[in-house]
Amino acid sequence: MKNKKITLLLSLILMVALIAVGCGNGGDEPAPSTGGEETPAATKDVLIVGQGADAVSLDPHATNDQPSSRVSKQIYETLVNQNESMELQPGLAESWEQVDDLTFEFKLKQGVKFHNGEDFTAEDVKFTLLRALDSAQIGHIVGSINGDAIEVVDDYTIRIATSEPFAPLLSHLAHTATGMLNQTAVEEFGEDYGQNPVGTGPYKFDKWMSGDSIELVRFDEFHGDAPAIERVIFRNIPENTNRTIELETGGIDIAYDIAPTDVERVESNSDLVLQRSPNLATSYIGFNAAKAPYDDVRVRQAINYALDMESIVNAVYKGVGSPAKGVLGPNVWASNQDLEGYGYDVEKAKELLAEAGLADGFSTTIWTNDNQQRMDIAEIVQNQLKAVNINAEVQVVEWGSYLDGTAAGEHDMFILGWVTVTGDPDYGLYPLFHSSQHGAAGNRTFYSNARVDELLDIGRKSVDPDVREEAYMEVQQIIRDEAPWIFTWAGEDLAGVRSNVKGFQQHPAGHHKIFTVYFE
Known part of the structure; x- marks a missing residue:
């Protein structure tokens, strides 16, 4: 009888052990608490x-x-x-x-x-x-x-x-x-x-x-x-x-x-929670100003007139951010928000193209990466340029190849953005428009202007904020007039968070x- 009790006791112990192993988790998750209080989820x-x-x-x-x-x-x-x-x-x-x-x-x-x-x-x-x-x-x-x-x-x-x-x-x-x-x-x-x-x-x-x-x-x-x-x-x-x-x-x-x-x-x-906040970014459509026909300022200006950019931006971004008034966003110091836009004037665009010897138009390409808003803008621009006899092919390029290609000057027109990371206009202007910065450094339009170079040099060397602001205001006006860019969008960050x-x-x-x- 004693042996039977011992056997029964050992059997019970073994069963308890097997149950404990069976209810375990193989080490994948924490073992359950054996204390008297409930343990919160990991x-x-x-x-x-x-x-x-x-x-x-x-x-x-x-x-x-x-x-x-x-x-x-x-x-x-x-x-x-x-x-x-x-x-x-x-x-x-x-x-x-x-x-x-x-x-x-x-x-x-x-x-x-x-x-x-x-x-x-x-x-x-x-x-x-x-x-x-x-x-x-x-x-x-x-x-x-x-x-x-x-x-x-x-x-x-x-x-x-x-x-x-x-x-x-x-x-x-x-x-x-x-x-x-x-x-x-x-x-x-x-x-x-x-x-x-x-x-x-x-x-x-x-x-x-x-x-x-x-x-x-x-x-x-x-x-x-x-x-x-x-x-x-x-x-x-x-x-x-x-x-x-x-x-x-x-x-x-x-x-x-x-x-x-x-x-x-x-x-x-x-x-979900949506976080919205203004950022330091601007988006733009750039021209390769070192490449015909975009080495002619009249062609760049003509395309600016040919596009209803404000309507394009409102249609694509649907109230997020705002149409850009210039190179720098409104929250960057010395941003010139008083620049006069080109406006939508197809006849003026045709007139400028005729002056440049391109009354019959020409064929070109618009590069973008696979950012949906940029692709949408490229397609609308493609359609609007038909009114001035410009046949534009939209090419969606993989991001790494896009950066390499625009740095090497392989493009005609392209859509890109820039973030004035430092909040200082030097960062939003010098790398994008100084002639020493062609290519990967930032100036992917390959734009050159001696007066712009001079003013950008003054802006970064002077410690007088008034001198700096005056220089940057003039730079932004020249860029508006010479049109290496089509000003597109002043950014707003949207993040979705659980x-x-x-x-x-x-x-x-x-x-x-x-x-x-x-x-x-």
Whole structure:
């Protein structure tokens, strides 16, 4: 009898053990609590962000496009920060002072680690800036810096001097392209560094499935406040409606660049929040001014007259943002919002084309990437140009090839945008219109004008705001008259956010912080 009781007891123990194993989860999820209190559901620890294009490179010196910058913002840090109100704040530099008209001295934060474990010091600042100066893509951002006059005072003090007085230096040092690099990592990966980035930021690079997604993971040795979310995935979802559907179904938590056609859809969904805020972007239709027939100002002006651009923008953007009045958006200092538009005048357009010897019209191409609003604008422009005998073929070009092709001058007309990231007109004018900036640096119209060059040089060298403003006002008038652009759209950022996502705020420059986000 005793043996039977022992056997029965062992059987019961075994059954309990089997039941416990059967109800377990194989280690995939936390085991249930055995305490007397109810345990809350596990916190979601992966944030998925959808944007309209894949990054080109995560080397800040290899590209200056927005999709890349949005990812790089989480990986790298700059000496100076600009908050969502565009106010300058300490970054990796705790403080700074102006030593003379050309020189700033920066005191660096100590105890900062790179993602590869190395300490951040003044030598990294010098290495980063010298490398940036050699970049065709972002050299214009740091081009005022005198590479020979960068002085490492000690491990955590550095002096940065410009060749001439340069008023917006601090705001340029807040640009994502000046994120601090680690020399060891850059040299180790060589040409592959753009796919193996190393910064000091709150997230470090994990993996990249080209064309699909980029994954970042929390950097546990980050010197600042640790992000609440462990992993961030940036998904490439080019089609706007698909991005909105993914937001609705929970496939993504944040959707960048909600299409105007989807605004009501997001606003009417109680599980979603639509964030709207003016940005620093303008969109434009550019001409290749180095290429016939667009080397003739009369042709560029004619096309401006031939297009009812205000109606086009209102039809495509449906009340999001506003028709552009000039190169700079209304929230950029020294923006000239009093410029007179060309207006819609088909007869005037025909008259100018006849003067240019093109009364019978010509054939051309309009390049765009697969941004829906740009494609829609290209098609409407294509149709309106038929009234002046211009046969335009719309070509939708993959983003990387689009940037390469327009940098090389392979295009005729093209649709693109620019973000005046620093909030200073120098950044919104110099790279786009100075003759030294042709191609990848920003001037993809290949426009040249000696007076514009002179005024842009005055604007960046003078420390007198009145002198600067006067120069920039004149530049904008000349550009309006010589028409290397058709002014299109002044931007507004629209982001869709799941209602349980908190701590997200759009930055007017378009590269938003993710490391402040948490799930409610």
